[in-house]
Amino acid sequence: MNKTVTKIYIAADHRGVGLKLYLIEMLNAVGYNVVNLGTDDVNSPVDFPDVAKTLADAMNGDEKSRGILICGTGAGMQIAANRYRHIRASRCDRPNQARDDRFHDDINVLALAADDIDIEVSFLITREFLESPFDAIERRIRRIKKIS
Numbered sequence: 001m002n003k004t005v006t007k008i009y010i011a012a013d014h015r016g017v018g019l020k021l022y023l024i025e026m027l028n029a030v031g032y033n034v035v036n037l038g039t040d041d042v043n044s045p046v047d048f049p050d051v052a053k054t055l056a057d058a059m060n061g062d063e064k065s066r067g068i069l070i071c072g073t074g075a076g077m078q079i080a081a082n083r084y085r086h087i088r089a090s091r092c093d094r095p096n097q098a099r100d101d102r103f104h105d106d107i108n109v110l111a112l113a114a115d116d117i118d119i120e121v122s123f124l125i126t127r128e129f130l131e132s133p134f135d136a137i138e139r140r141i142r143r144i145k146k147i148s
Contacts, residue, residue, distance in 0.1 A: 001030050001031045001032060001131075004064060005032070005064060005130055006033065006062075006064040006065055007033045007062065007065040008032050008033065008035065008065065008067070008130070009055050009059055009065060009066070009068070010023060010027075010037065010067070010068040010069075010070075011036075011037035011039075011051045011052075011054055011067075011068075011069055012038075012039060012051065012069070012071065013045070013046050013047070013048045013051050013070070013071045013072070013076075013077075014039060014041065014043070014044060014045050015042075015070075015071055015072035015114050015115065016069075016071050016112070016114040017039060017040060017041070017042045018042070018119075019070050019114040019117070019119060019122055020036070020068075020070050021040070022119055022122070022123075023068065023070075023122065023123065023126055024036055026123050026126075027126070035058065037054050037055055037058060048069075048076040048077050048080055051071070051077070051080075052069055052077055052080035052081040052084075053080070055067045055069055055109070056081060056083075056084040056086070056087050059086065059109075060086055065108075066108050066109070066130060067089075067108060067109040068109070068111075068126065068129075069089065069109060069111045069112070070112045070113075070114050071113070071114065072113065073116070074091035074111040074113035074116070074117075075111075075113070077089070077091075077111040078090065078091040078111040081109050081111065086108075086148070087108065087109050088107045088108050088144070088147070089107060089109035089110070089111050090105065090107045090109075090110065091111040091112070092110055092111070093113070093116070093117065093125070094125065095121075095124045095125050095127070095128040097125075098128040098129040099132040101129075102128070102129060102132035102133065103133065103134060103135050104135065104140060105140075105143075105144070106134040106136075106140070107129070110125070110126060110129040112125070112126075
């Protein structure tokens with residue numbers, strides 16, 4: 001467990017509820033402080049831009065937190081989340097992708113595709129996202145400042 005991550009905000013649209021609830025259970029089991037921002041109802045459609053805004057608002061000013069967004073494809077959440085200046089979201093399908101995106105780009109939000117990902121692999125991806133460091137060398141910091 002990465003003790004520098006103080007809180008994990010997690011949210012999903014109606015298509016991502018099952019995966020979200022699984023990840024909450026698994027993350028709580030290894031000791032993370034997880035905040036469920038909804039939705040929890042597969043029968044009540046919600047719009048992914050609204051879900052991404054809820055998570056972005058929760059993370060605003062909380063630099064030691066991380067976020068996880070889940071929708072059917074993961075792409076909608078990634079696009080919506082990256083509209084916010086303090087968010088760097090990436091849709092990851094493999095653990096090594098999450099590790100590299102943290103290392104190179106200091107992503108703070110993981111987007112997952114509930115329709116496409118194996119549930120057990122999703123936890124491996126999430127662990128890499130949470131436990132991988134950022135390589136805070138000058139050129140990487142410079143690039144992040146340019147997109148912020």
